[in-house]
Amino acid sequence: MTYCVAMRLADGLVFASDSRTNAGFDQISTFRKMHVFEQPGERELVLLSAGNLATSQSVISLLERRAGTDIANVLNTASMFETAEIVGQTMREVIKRDNPDGKLHQVDFSCSLILGGQIKGESHRLFNIYPEGNFIEATEETPYFQIGESKYGKPIIDRIVNFQTTLDRAYQCALISFDSTMKSNLSVGMPLDVAIYRKDGLKPCFTDRVEEQCDYFHTLRQQWHQGIQELFSSLEPPGLG
Numbered sequence: 372m373t374y375c376v377a378m379r380l381a382d383g384l385v386f387a388s389d390s391r392t393n394a395g396f397d398q399i400s401t402f403r404k405m406h407v408f409e410q411p412g413e414r415e416l417v418l419l420s421a422g423n424l425a426t427s428q429s430v431i432s433l434l435e436r437r438a439g440t441d442i443a444n445v446l447n448t449a450s451m452f453e454t455a456e457i458v459g460q461t462m463r464e465v466i467k468r469d470n471p472d473g474k475l476h477q478v479d480f481s482c483s484l485i486l487g488g489q490i491k492g493e494s495h496r497l498f499n500i501y502p503e504g505n506f507i508e509a510t511e512e513t514p515y516f517q518i519g520e521s522k523y524g525k526p527i528i529d530r531i532v533n534f535q536t537t538l539d540r541a542y543q544c545a546l547i548s549f550d551s552t553m554k555s556n557l558s559v560g561m562p563l564d565v566a567i568y569r570k571d572g573l574k575p576c577f578t579d580r581v582e583e584q585c586d587y588f589h590t591l592r593q594q595w596h597q598g599i600q601e602l603f604s605s606l607e608p609p610g611l612g
Contacts, residue, residue, distance in 0.1 A: 380532075463503070528545075
């Protein structure tokens with residue numbers, strides 16, 4: 372299992388993903404689920420992936436192989452919408468190749484992707500690309516997407532994040548969302564990959580790999596845990612007698 376989250380905010384984009392992949396309790400591996408495509412001054416694109424690892428790796432490999440060629444690819448599209456279409460088409464291509472007749476029903480070939488970034492001439496945008504290859508776009512009213520094991524980390528984002536949230540605050544919220552998820556589900560694990568893109572920058576994102584021994588992450592999770600405990604203790608009792 373995995374967990375990825377991305378937020379489209381007034382000031383830019385925040386991406387975060389875990390790196391744990393497991394095929395059983397004794398088969399745990401680490402794979403990067405964040406991928407960057409960039410042309411400084413022209414475009415900056417980030418892809419997050421969850422689901423079938425073979426499918427997502429094949430999709431990323433095809434996108435990388437075709438980038439810079441004469442065929443339509445993620446580095447020569449005119450808009451983020453066209454880029455999302457190419458990513459969705461590539462996903463359908465890989466699934467059809469690996470399961471051409473749709474007969475292997477016992478195998479889940481699906482994967483989900485989040486695509487975000489900015490292409491020169493338009494605003495920064497964020498898309499949730501479904502296993503079928505179709506997609507939806509983030510709006511000011513719905514500024515974030517999650518894929519993978521999303522339920523444990525969703526409440527904190529719903530309570531804190533809106534379109535006007537600063538990038539620093541969104542970064543903190545993403546880390547707390549992951550801490551909550553990892554506490555409830557061992558299939559999501561560190562290290563975490565984080566990327567922050569400031570709108571209209573059209574230059575490489577700030578990226579960070581948050582390891583288990585990261586002092587800031589350790590302090591943040593302690594403060595969050597202690598704050599919840601103190602707040603709960605201060606709540607008005609129900610008066611049950």
